[in-house]
Amino acid sequence: MEKIKILIADDVEDIVNVVKKTLSLEADTFEVVGSAGNGQEALDLIPTVKPDIVLMDINMPVLNGLEATEQITKEYPGVAVIMMSVQGEAEYLKKAMFHGAKEFIIKPFNYEGLVETIKTTHQRHREMQKNIVPKEEKEREGKLLTYFSSKGGVGKSILSLNSAITLSQEKNQKVLLLDLDLQFSDISILVNKYNEQTILDLVDEGQLNTHQEIEPYLYEYNENLDMLFAPGKPEAAEYISKASIERILKTLKPKYDIIIVDTGINFDDNTLYILDHAERIFFVSTMEIASLKNTKLGLNVMESLGYDQNKVKLVINRYNTKFGVSKGDVEAVFKDGIYAMIPDEEKIVSLSVNRGEPFAGKGRLGKTKIEKAIEAMCNGILE
Known part of the structure; x- marks a missing residue:
C-alpha cells in the first residue's frame, strides 16, 4: 500500500517533533516527507517533497497558515490541508474551511484523533479528486x-x-x-x-x-x-x-x-x-x-x-x-x-x-x- 506523505508546517519545534513521533508509530501508513517553520517554507517545499497532506498551523510568521492554505488550494489541488490550532471556536473553523482547509484539528491532539483525521481526510480528498475531470482533458x-x-x-x-x-x-x-x-x-x-x-x-x-x-x-x-x-x-x-x-x-x-x-x-x-x-x-x-x-x-x-x-x-x-x-x-x-x-x-x-x-x-x-x-x-x- 502506498504511504500517505505528510508535510508538517508549524513554527514550534516541539509540536513538529511530537507529530513526527506520533506518526512514526504508524510507519507502514505514514511518511513524514518534510517540515516547515512557516507557510512560505511549506509552499516552497511542496514541489520537492510532493506531500498528500499538509498539517498546517494556523498562526505562523512570514506567511500564516490561512494564507498558505489558500495558495496551496489554488496551486496544488491534489494536496489536502489539515489545519492545526489551539483555538477551537467556530470562527476559526469557518476561516480555515473558507481558505481551503479540508479538516481542522485542535491542539493538543491525541494519537487516535490525529491518525484517524489524516486517514479520513486523505481518503475523502482522493475520492473527490477522482471525480474532477478537467475540461481540457477531453x-x-x-x-x-x-x-x-x-x-x-x-x-x-x-x-x-x-x-x-x-x-x-x-x-x-x-x-x-x-x-x-x-x-x-x-x-x-x-x-x-x-x-x-x-x-x-x-x-x-x-x-x-x-x-x-x-x-x-x-x-x-x-x-x-x-x-x-x-x-x-x-x-x-x-x-x-x-x-x-x-x-x-x-x-x-x-x-x-x-x-x-x-x-x-x-x-x-x-x-x-x-x-x-x-x-x-x-x-x-x-x-x-x-x-x-x-x-x-x-x-x-x-x-x-x-x-x-x-x-x-x-x-x-x-x-x-x-x-x-x-x-x-x-x-x-x-x-x-x-x-x-x-x-x-x-x-x-x-x-x-x-x-x-x-x-x-x-x-x-x-x-x-x-x-x-x-x-x-x-x-x-x-x-
Whole structure:
C-alpha cells in the first residue's frame, strides 16, 4: 500500500517533533516527507517533497497558515490541508474551511484523533479528486515521442525519465512515460518503485479498453506525470504483444498531452510499431566510437523505413571533449546534424541512479548543466 506523505508546517519545534513521533508509530501508513517553520517554507517545499497532506498551523510568521492554505488550494489541488490550532471556536473553523482547509484539528491532539483525521481526510480528498475531470482533458490527443538507441548503456532511459519529469513540472503538460524496454527495463529502478504493477499485470488481466481500467496499473509520479512500468523479468517480454500495446495507446492518448516511450534497442515488432507511430524519435548515442558506429547503422535502418530528418533527431548524451572525438567529428559523420547535446555530469547521474531519485525537478535554487540541457531539448519538443 502506498504511504500517505505528510508535510508538517508549524513554527514550534516541539509540536513538529511530537507529530513526527506520533506518526512514526504508524510507519507502514505514514511518511513524514518534510517540515516547515512557516507557510512560505511549506509552499516552497511542496514541489520537492510532493506531500498528500499538509498539517498546517494556523498562526505562523512570514506567511500564516490561512494564507498558505489558500495558495496551496489554488496551486496544488491534489494536496489536502489539515489545519492545526489551539483555538477551537467556530470562527476559526469557518476561516480555515473558507481558505481551503479540508479538516481542522485542535491542539493538543491525541494519537487516535490525529491518525484517524489524516486517514479520513486523505481518503475523502482522493475520492473527490477522482471525480474532477478537467475540461481540457477531453480535448487532449497525446503527442507520441520515443527515445531509442541501437546500443545499451548510453543513458536512453535516464533521458526519457528526466525529460518526462521536466515536461510535466516546468511545462505543465499531462505526460505518460511508457517503459517498453520490455527485456531490460530501468524506469522503475530509476524511481525506486520496482515493486509496482507493470504492463504485464495489465495485459494478463485484460484491462485495456478504458482509462478507468488502466488507471490502477499506472504509477502517479506527480499530478501531471503517470508511468507504466515494464516487467521485471526479461522472459515476460514475449507476453506483451503489439496488439496489446496498440490498444493501450489508443485508450490513453486522449488523456495525455505527451506520451514518452522508452523503447528497447532492437527493431522488433513492438519497437517498430512505436517508431512508426511516433511523431518524433530521439536517437540517443554517446561519443564513443562503438556507440557512434551502431547509431550510424541504426539511422540507416530508419532511413530505409522512410523516417525523415524531421522525425528522427540525434541526441548525443554524456558529451565530453576529453576522449578524442569532437562535436565537429560527429557532425561530419551525421549530415542531418545534432539535435541536442547533453553534458557529461557523471557524479549527478550516478547519484541519481543509485538512489532511485531523478535529478530533474528537484527544486534547487540553481539548475545543473544537465538539467538545463534537458530543459532546452524539451522546449524544442513543444515547438
